[in-house]
Structures are given as C-alpha cells and as structure tokens.
Amino acid sequence: MSRLGCKCGNALSNVNSPSENILYVWPEELIQKVTQSAADMSAFDFSTTIGDCDYEVWYCQNCERVAVVGVKERRVRAYYNRVESGETVPDVSGWKVFYEISEMDFDRIIEQNFEIKISDVAQNCLRLWLSPDQRQVCIETLEGTNQLIYILEEIVPVKAVL
Numbered sequence: 001m002s003r004l005g006c007k008c009g010n011a012l013s014n015v016n017s018p019s020e021n022i023l024y025v026w027p028e029e030l031i032q033k034v035t036q037s038a039a040d041m042s043a044f045d046f047s048t049t050i051g052d053c054d055y056e057v058w059y060c061q062n063c064e065r066v067a068v069v070g071v072k073e074r075r076v077r078a079y080y081n082r083v084e085s086g087e088t089v090p091d092v093s094g095w096k097v098f099y100e101i102s103e104m105d106f107d108r109i110i111e112q113n114f115e116i117k118i119s120d121v122a123q124n125c126l127r128l129w130l131s132p133d134q135r136q137v138c139i140e141t142l143e144g145t146n147q148l149i150y151i152l153e154e155i156v157p158v159k160a161v162l
C-alpha cells in the first residue's frame with residue numbers, strides 16, 4: 001500500500017484496489033515473448049509474475065500527470081501531458097513500445113473472465129512509445145488515431161511514499 005504526492009497537490013494512492021491511480025505498463029517485447037512461448041498464460045498469472053516490472057506507473061486524474069517510479073533506482077520520473085493543438089506528432093520509429101492498461105480496466109476484464117489470456121488482454125491495451133532518451137512519451141488514444149504527447153518534467157528521488 002503506497003501513496004504518492006502529485007506536483008498538482010493531489011494525493012495519489014493505491015490503498016483501494018483496483019486504484020484509478022495505477023496503470024499497468026508492459027514492454028511489447030515482454031508481451032510478445034509470452035504470447036509466443038506461453039500463449040495460454042492467463043492475464044492474472046502474467047500480471048502477478050513476469051509482468052511485475054521493476055517500476056510502477058501512477059496516473060493523476062486531476063492534472064493527467066504520469067509518474068514512473070523506479071522501484072530499484074528509487075527515482076520518480078514525472079511526465080506532463082503537453083496539450084497543443086496543431087502540433088505534429090513525433091516520429092516514433094525506433095522508440096520502445098509498451099502496452100498500457102489501467103488497473104481498473106484490467107481488474108474489470110479479469111472479473112468478467114478469470115481465465116482470460118494475457119494475449120487477449122493485450123488487444124485491449126493502448127500502445128505507448130518511449131523515446132530513446134526517455135524524455136518523450138507518445139500514447140495512442142482510444143480512437144487509435146491521435147496521440148497524446150507526454151514530456152519529462154523532472155526526475156526526483158523517491159520520498160517516504162513507498
């Protein structure tokens with residue numbers, strides 16, 4: 001159980017599970033590896049074993065900031081959503097691809113079908129692209145067309161929040 005203070009003043013928490021402040025973000029290569037080698041693996045087993053990465057991704061519903069907490073390095077990378085109309089989307093070729101789903105949506109899917117495979121859940125995930133310098137993130141929208149652009153705002157040490 002953890003809490004994380006957002007820069008906007010909002011207090012994020014995963015005390016209630018599922019939490020609207022938690023996002024699951026998995027590298028595409030991890031999803032691909034599993035769907036090739038263990039195609040029948042359930043989403044639940046995946047999320048509690050190999051999908052348990054050494055970072056946590058927190059989302060603030062108040063200001064839409066995203067905080068990536070490196071559990072081992074004890075650093076928080078804060079990203080804000082850059083909203084500018086008419087902006088060109090960066091060329092994401094060569095960027096690392098991730099699959100993202102909120103803990104709320106993930107739990108809802110599991111609740112409907114506990115046996116559902118991770119490969120099927122992956123199809124309900126949005127994709128995001130992380131730039132090689134980790135300063136920019138592009139996120140696919142639900143429409144699959146436009147992309148939200150997130151910019152690295154700061155890297156700070158983990159305080160006594162975890």
Ligand SMILES: [Zn+2]
Pocket residue numbers: 006007008009010060061062063064065
């Ligand atoms: Zn916030």
